[in-house]
Amino acid sequence: MFxxxxxxxxxxxxxxxQGKAVHHALQSLRMKDVQEVRIGKFIEMKxxxxxxxxxxxxxxxxxxxxxxxxxxxxxxxxxxxx
Amino acid sequence: xxKLKLGVVVYPGSNCDHDAYYVLKEIxxxxxxxxxxxxxxIGDVDVxxxxxxxxxxxxxxxxxxxRFSPIMEEVINFANKGGTVLGICNGFQILCEAGLLPGAxxxxxxxxxxxxxxxxxxxxxxxxxxxxxKTGEVLHIPVAHGEGNYIAEDVTLxxxxxxxxxxxxxxxxxxxxxxxANPNGSVNNIAGIMNERGNILGMMPHPERASDPALRHTDGxxxxxxxxxxxxxxENHQILT
Numbered sequence: 001m002f003x004x005x006x007x008x009x010x011x012x013x014x015x016x017x018q019g020k021a022v023h024h025a026l027q028s029l030r031m032k033d034v035q036e037v038r039i040g041k042f043i044e045m046k047x048x049x050x051x052x053x054x055x056x057x058x059x060x061x062x063x064x065x066x067x068x069x070x071x072x073x074x075x076x077x078x079x080x081x082x
Numbered sequence: 083x084x085k086l087k088l089g090v091v092v093y094p095g096s097n098c099d100h101d102a103y104y105v106l107k108e109i110x111x112x113x114x115x116x117x118x119x120x121x122x123x124i125g126d127v128d129v130x131x132x133x134x135x136x137x138x139x140x141x142x143x144x145x146x147x148x149r150f151s152p153i154m155e156e157v158i159n160f161a162n163k164g165g166t167v168l169g170i171c172n173g174f175q176i177l178c179e180a181g182l183l184p185g186a187x188x189x190x191x192x193x194x195x196x197x198x199x200x201x202x203x204x205x206x207x208x209x210x211x212x213x214x215x216k217t218g219e220v221l222h223i224p225v226a227h228g229e230g231n232y233i234a235e236d237v238t239l240x241x242x243x244x245x246x247x248x249x250x251x252x253x254x255x256x257x258x259x260x261x262x263a264n265p266n267g268s269v270n271n272i273a274g275i276m277n278e279r280g281n282i283l284g285m286m287p288h289p290e291r292a293s294d295p296a297l298r299h300t301d302g303x304x305x306x307x308x309x310x311x312x313x314x315x316x317e318n319h320q321i322l323t
Contacts, residue, residue: 014233015191015267017189017192017193017267018193066142066146066147066150069146071186071233071235072186
Protein backbone atom coordinates (compact mmCIF):
# COMPACT_ATOMS: atom_id res chain seq x y z
CA MET A 1 0.00 0.00 0.00
CA PHE A 2 1.21 3.49 -0.82
CA UNK A 3 0.16 6.91 0.37
CA UNK A 4 0.13 9.67 -2.20
CA UNK A 5 0.23 13.26 -0.95
CA UNK A 6 -0.87 15.70 -3.60
CA UNK A 7 -0.66 19.47 -3.68
CA UNK A 8 -2.87 21.33 -6.11
CA UNK A 9 -1.99 25.00 -6.48
CA UNK A 10 -3.31 27.83 -8.59
CA UNK A 11 -0.97 28.52 -11.48
CA UNK A 12 1.42 31.41 -10.93
CA UNK A 13 -0.20 33.52 -13.63
CA UNK A 14 -3.58 33.33 -11.93
CA UNK A 15 -4.67 35.83 -9.31
CA UNK A 16 -5.70 34.24 -6.05
CA UNK A 17 -8.27 36.52 -4.40
CA GLN A 18 -8.68 34.08 -1.51
CA GLY A 19 -4.95 34.19 -0.79
CA LYS A 20 -5.08 37.96 -1.03
CA ALA A 21 -7.89 38.17 1.51
CA VAL A 22 -5.97 35.95 3.91
CA HIS A 23 -2.88 38.10 3.35
CA HIS A 24 -4.88 41.18 4.31
CA ALA A 25 -6.05 39.42 7.47
CA LEU A 26 -2.47 38.54 8.37
CA GLN A 27 -1.50 42.16 7.83
CA SER A 28 -4.27 43.14 10.23
CA LEU A 29 -2.57 40.80 12.71
CA ARG A 30 0.55 42.90 12.15
CA MET A 31 2.42 39.98 10.60
CA LYS A 32 4.23 42.35 8.31
CA ASP A 33 6.87 39.86 7.20
CA VAL A 34 4.33 37.84 5.26
CA GLN A 35 4.79 38.97 1.68
CA GLU A 36 2.27 36.88 -0.19
CA VAL A 37 -0.30 34.17 0.46
CA ARG A 38 -1.57 31.66 -2.05
CA ILE A 39 -4.09 28.97 -1.25
CA GLY A 40 -4.24 25.49 -2.71
CA LYS A 41 -5.51 22.03 -1.90
CA PHE A 42 -3.94 19.07 -0.18
CA ILE A 43 -5.20 15.62 -1.11
CA GLU A 44 -4.21 12.21 0.26
CA MET A 45 -4.90 8.95 -1.53
CA LYS A 46 -4.20 5.41 -0.40
CA UNK A 47 -3.20 3.30 -3.33
CA UNK A 48 -3.28 -0.47 -3.39
CA UNK A 49 -0.12 -1.32 -5.28
CA UNK A 50 2.98 -3.42 -4.73
CA UNK A 51 5.28 -1.14 -6.67
CA UNK A 52 6.03 2.50 -6.16
CA UNK A 53 6.27 3.19 -9.88
CA UNK A 54 2.73 1.89 -10.35
CA UNK A 55 1.43 4.01 -7.44
CA UNK A 56 3.05 7.07 -8.99
CA UNK A 57 1.49 6.29 -12.31
CA UNK A 58 -1.97 6.01 -10.73
CA UNK A 59 -1.47 9.31 -8.88
CA UNK A 60 -0.35 11.06 -12.04
CA UNK A 61 -3.40 9.80 -13.87
CA UNK A 62 -5.76 10.91 -11.08
CA UNK A 63 -4.20 14.38 -11.10
CA UNK A 64 -4.43 14.72 -14.85
CA UNK A 65 -7.97 13.40 -15.19
CA UNK A 66 -9.68 14.87 -12.16
CA UNK A 67 -7.76 16.37 -9.27
CA UNK A 68 -6.28 19.37 -11.07
CA UNK A 69 -7.62 21.49 -13.90
CA UNK A 70 -4.63 22.35 -16.10
CA UNK A 71 -6.24 25.60 -17.24
CA UNK A 72 -5.84 27.09 -13.78
CA UNK A 73 -3.93 24.67 -11.57
CA UNK A 74 -0.57 22.93 -11.19
CA UNK A 75 0.00 19.81 -9.14
CA UNK A 76 2.87 18.08 -7.40
CA UNK A 77 2.91 14.88 -5.37
CA UNK A 78 4.97 12.45 -3.38
CA UNK A 79 4.30 8.74 -2.90
CA UNK A 80 5.47 6.77 0.12
CA UNK A 81 5.08 3.18 1.28
CA UNK A 82 2.77 2.64 4.26
CA UNK B 83 -43.65 23.44 -35.90
CA UNK B 84 -43.66 20.38 -33.69
CA LYS B 85 -42.52 20.86 -30.13
CA LEU B 86 -38.81 20.70 -29.47
CA LYS B 87 -37.61 17.95 -27.18
CA LEU B 88 -35.34 19.42 -24.53
CA GLY B 89 -33.59 17.33 -21.90
CA VAL B 90 -32.63 19.10 -18.67
CA VAL B 91 -29.96 17.10 -16.84
CA VAL B 92 -30.45 16.77 -13.08
CA TYR B 93 -27.33 16.24 -10.98
CA PRO B 94 -27.34 15.80 -7.23
CA GLY B 95 -27.14 19.43 -6.13
CA SER B 96 -28.68 21.01 -9.23
CA ASN B 97 -31.15 23.64 -8.07
CA CYS B 98 -32.14 25.47 -11.24
CA ASP B 99 -33.16 22.29 -13.06
CA HIS B 100 -36.83 22.70 -12.32
CA ASP B 101 -36.80 26.40 -13.17
CA ALA B 102 -35.40 25.57 -16.61
CA TYR B 103 -37.87 22.71 -17.03
CA TYR B 104 -40.80 24.90 -15.97
CA VAL B 105 -39.90 27.72 -18.33
CA LEU B 106 -39.37 25.40 -21.28
CA LYS B 107 -42.48 23.33 -20.66
CA GLU B 108 -45.02 25.74 -19.17
CA ILE B 109 -43.99 29.18 -20.39
CA UNK B 110 -42.57 28.30 -23.80
CA UNK B 111 -44.76 25.20 -24.34
CA UNK B 112 -42.05 22.83 -25.49
CA UNK B 113 -41.58 19.14 -24.76
CA UNK B 114 -39.14 19.42 -21.84
CA UNK B 115 -38.06 16.47 -19.75
CA UNK B 116 -35.73 15.93 -16.82
CA UNK B 117 -32.82 13.53 -17.30
CA UNK B 118 -31.26 11.93 -14.23
CA UNK B 119 -27.46 12.10 -14.16
CA UNK B 120 -27.20 8.35 -13.56
CA UNK B 121 -29.01 7.50 -16.76
CA UNK B 122 -26.56 6.42 -19.37
CA UNK B 123 -28.87 7.42 -22.24
CA ILE B 124 -30.19 10.87 -23.08
CA GLY B 125 -32.94 9.43 -25.26
CA ASP B 126 -34.49 11.17 -28.21
CA VAL B 127 -33.82 14.85 -27.54
CA ASP B 128 -33.06 17.85 -29.76
CA VAL B 129 -31.40 19.99 -27.12
CA UNK B 130 -29.55 19.32 -23.88
CA UNK B 131 -29.67 21.86 -21.07
CA UNK B 132 -27.17 21.65 -18.22
CA UNK B 133 -28.79 23.69 -15.44
CA UNK B 134 -27.44 25.83 -12.65
CA UNK B 135 -26.84 24.72 -9.10
CA UNK B 136 -24.13 23.10 -7.06
CA UNK B 137 -23.66 19.67 -8.60
CA UNK B 138 -21.94 17.36 -6.12
CA UNK B 139 -21.76 20.24 -3.66
CA UNK B 140 -19.13 21.94 -5.83
CA UNK B 141 -16.64 19.51 -4.27
CA UNK B 142 -13.10 19.60 -5.64
CA UNK B 143 -13.95 22.24 -8.27
CA UNK B 144 -17.32 23.40 -9.59
CA UNK B 145 -18.47 20.93 -12.21
CA UNK B 146 -15.41 18.69 -11.88
CA UNK B 147 -17.29 15.67 -10.58
CA UNK B 148 -20.50 16.17 -12.56
CA ARG B 149 -18.34 16.02 -15.64
CA PHE B 150 -17.84 12.29 -14.94
CA SER B 151 -21.53 11.50 -14.30
CA PRO B 152 -22.73 8.48 -16.31
CA ILE B 153 -24.92 10.66 -18.53
CA MET B 154 -22.02 12.88 -19.54
CA GLU B 155 -20.57 10.36 -21.94
CA GLU B 156 -23.73 10.61 -24.05
CA VAL B 157 -23.92 14.37 -23.63
CA ILE B 158 -20.36 14.66 -24.93
CA ASN B 159 -21.16 12.36 -27.88
CA PHE B 160 -24.29 14.39 -28.61
CA ALA B 161 -22.27 17.62 -28.48
CA ASN B 162 -19.49 16.25 -30.63
CA LYS B 163 -22.04 15.26 -33.26
CA GLY B 164 -23.20 18.88 -33.40
CA GLY B 165 -26.17 18.60 -31.02
CA THR B 166 -27.29 21.83 -29.35
CA VAL B 167 -26.11 22.09 -25.74
CA LEU B 168 -26.83 25.02 -23.43
CA GLY B 169 -24.98 25.21 -20.11
CA ILE B 170 -26.23 27.72 -17.58
CA CYS B 171 -24.09 28.76 -14.59
CA ASN B 172 -23.01 25.43 -13.06
CA GLY B 173 -23.79 23.96 -16.49
CA PHE B 174 -21.19 26.34 -17.98
CA GLN B 175 -18.68 25.18 -15.36
CA ILE B 176 -19.41 21.54 -16.23
CA LEU B 177 -18.92 22.21 -19.96
CA CYS B 178 -15.52 23.80 -19.25
CA GLU B 179 -14.51 20.90 -17.01
CA ALA B 180 -15.60 18.45 -19.70
CA GLY B 181 -13.40 20.23 -22.22
CA LEU B 182 -16.41 21.03 -24.42
CA LEU B 183 -15.72 24.74 -23.93
CA PRO B 184 -12.31 26.37 -23.51
CA GLY B 185 -11.15 28.07 -20.30
CA ALA B 186 -12.28 27.78 -16.72
CA UNK B 187 -14.32 29.60 -14.09
CA UNK B 188 -12.58 30.80 -10.96
CA UNK B 189 -13.77 32.20 -7.66
CA UNK B 190 -15.26 35.68 -8.14
CA UNK B 191 -12.62 38.37 -7.79
CA UNK B 192 -14.66 39.90 -4.95
CA UNK B 193 -14.77 36.51 -3.17
CA UNK B 194 -18.48 37.15 -2.74
CA UNK B 195 -21.43 35.25 -4.09
CA UNK B 196 -23.09 37.64 -6.54
CA UNK B 197 -26.85 37.48 -7.01
CA UNK B 198 -28.28 40.36 -9.02
CA UNK B 199 -29.56 41.52 -12.37
CA UNK B 200 -26.81 42.37 -14.84
CA UNK B 201 -26.74 43.80 -18.34
CA UNK B 202 -25.36 41.65 -21.11
CA UNK B 203 -24.30 42.81 -24.53
CA UNK B 204 -25.02 40.37 -27.34
CA UNK B 205 -21.73 40.32 -29.22
CA UNK B 206 -22.94 38.25 -32.12
CA UNK B 207 -26.51 37.53 -33.14
CA UNK B 208 -25.75 34.98 -35.84
CA UNK B 209 -25.73 32.00 -33.48
CA UNK B 210 -28.11 29.24 -32.46
CA UNK B 211 -28.50 30.95 -29.12
CA UNK B 212 -28.91 34.62 -30.01
CA UNK B 213 -30.58 34.80 -33.43
CA UNK B 214 -33.66 36.43 -31.86
CA UNK B 215 -31.46 39.31 -30.64
CA LYS B 216 -29.62 42.01 -32.51
CA THR B 217 -25.84 42.29 -32.38
CA GLY B 218 -25.11 44.93 -29.74
CA GLU B 219 -28.49 44.47 -28.05
CA VAL B 220 -28.43 44.67 -24.26
CA LEU B 221 -30.22 41.94 -22.28
CA HIS B 222 -31.26 42.21 -18.64
CA ILE B 223 -30.78 38.82 -16.96
CA PRO B 224 -29.70 37.89 -13.42
CA VAL B 225 -26.51 36.16 -12.30
CA ALA B 226 -26.19 34.09 -9.13
CA HIS B 227 -22.79 32.54 -8.58
CA GLY B 228 -19.67 32.45 -6.46
CA GLU B 229 -17.37 31.16 -9.18
CA GLY B 230 -18.04 32.88 -12.46
CA ASN B 231 -14.70 34.55 -13.03
CA TYR B 232 -13.89 33.37 -16.53
CA ILE B 233 -10.29 32.85 -17.52
CA ALA B 234 -8.47 31.28 -20.42
CA GLU B 235 -4.86 31.13 -21.47
CA ASP B 236 -3.75 34.06 -23.63
CA VAL B 237 -3.66 32.08 -26.87
CA THR B 238 -7.07 30.58 -26.19
CA LEU B 239 -8.51 33.95 -25.29
CA UNK B 240 -7.18 35.50 -28.47
CA UNK B 241 -8.58 32.63 -30.49
CA UNK B 242 -12.09 32.76 -29.05
CA UNK B 243 -12.19 36.55 -29.43
CA UNK B 244 -11.03 36.39 -33.05
CA UNK B 245 -13.40 33.54 -33.89
CA UNK B 246 -16.40 35.40 -32.52
CA UNK B 247 -16.99 32.78 -29.85
CA UNK B 248 -17.59 35.38 -27.14
CA UNK B 249 -21.36 35.68 -27.34
CA UNK B 250 -22.25 37.65 -24.21
CA UNK B 251 -20.34 40.29 -22.27
CA UNK B 252 -21.20 42.05 -19.01
CA UNK B 253 -21.95 45.69 -19.76
CA UNK B 254 -23.72 48.77 -18.48
CA UNK B 255 -27.34 49.55 -19.35
CA UNK B 256 -26.23 51.45 -22.45
CA UNK B 257 -24.02 48.60 -23.66
CA UNK B 258 -20.68 50.02 -22.52
CA UNK B 259 -18.33 47.27 -21.44
CA UNK B 260 -16.66 48.51 -18.26
CA UNK B 261 -14.96 47.19 -15.16
CA UNK B 262 -17.83 48.52 -13.10
CA ALA B 263 -20.29 46.33 -15.00
CA ASN B 264 -18.21 43.22 -14.43
CA PRO B 265 -19.71 41.29 -11.49
CA ASN B 266 -16.99 38.67 -11.04
CA GLY B 267 -13.69 39.72 -12.59
CA SER B 268 -14.10 37.74 -15.82
CA VAL B 269 -11.42 38.49 -18.37
CA ASN B 270 -12.74 40.86 -21.08
CA ASN B 271 -16.10 40.91 -19.23
CA ILE B 272 -16.94 37.50 -20.71
CA ALA B 273 -20.35 36.20 -19.60
CA GLY B 274 -20.96 33.53 -22.24
CA ILE B 275 -18.98 31.68 -24.89
CA MET B 276 -19.59 29.16 -27.64
CA ASN B 277 -17.39 26.40 -28.95
CA GLU B 278 -15.82 26.88 -32.35
CA ARG B 279 -18.54 24.96 -34.14
CA GLY B 280 -21.23 27.06 -32.51
CA ASN B 281 -23.43 24.26 -31.15
CA ILE B 282 -22.50 24.63 -27.47
CA LEU B 283 -23.08 27.75 -25.38
CA GLY B 284 -22.04 28.25 -21.78
CA MET B 285 -23.27 31.31 -19.91
CA MET B 286 -23.11 32.34 -16.26
CA PRO B 287 -26.35 34.42 -16.22
CA HIS B 288 -29.66 32.61 -15.77
CA PRO B 289 -32.06 33.09 -18.71
CA GLU B 290 -34.60 30.80 -17.01
CA ARG B 291 -34.91 33.31 -14.17
CA ALA B 292 -35.92 36.04 -16.59
CA SER B 293 -38.47 34.21 -18.72
CA ASP B 294 -41.74 34.03 -16.80
CA PRO B 295 -43.80 37.18 -17.50
CA ALA B 296 -45.08 36.96 -13.91
CA LEU B 297 -41.57 38.00 -12.88
CA ARG B 298 -41.74 41.01 -15.22
CA HIS B 299 -38.42 40.25 -16.90
CA THR B 300 -38.47 38.16 -20.05
CA ASP B 301 -35.16 38.79 -21.80
CA GLY B 302 -34.13 35.24 -20.97
CA UNK B 303 -36.79 33.98 -23.36
CA UNK B 304 -34.75 35.41 -26.22
CA UNK B 305 -32.01 32.86 -25.59
CA UNK B 306 -34.45 29.93 -25.54
CA UNK B 307 -36.49 31.26 -28.47
CA UNK B 308 -33.29 31.62 -30.47
CA UNK B 309 -32.59 27.93 -29.90
CA UNK B 310 -36.12 27.08 -31.10
CA UNK B 311 -35.67 29.38 -34.09
CA UNK B 312 -32.42 27.66 -35.04
CA UNK B 313 -34.39 24.44 -35.50
CA UNK B 314 -37.01 26.19 -37.64
CA UNK B 315 -34.23 27.64 -39.79
CA UNK B 316 -32.68 24.22 -40.07
CA GLU B 317 -36.02 22.69 -41.11
CA ASN B 318 -36.64 25.39 -43.72
CA HIS B 319 -33.15 24.91 -45.01
CA GLN B 320 -33.80 21.20 -45.42
CA ILE B 321 -37.06 21.87 -47.26
CA LEU B 322 -35.33 24.32 -49.60
CA THR B 323 -32.36 22.13 -50.42
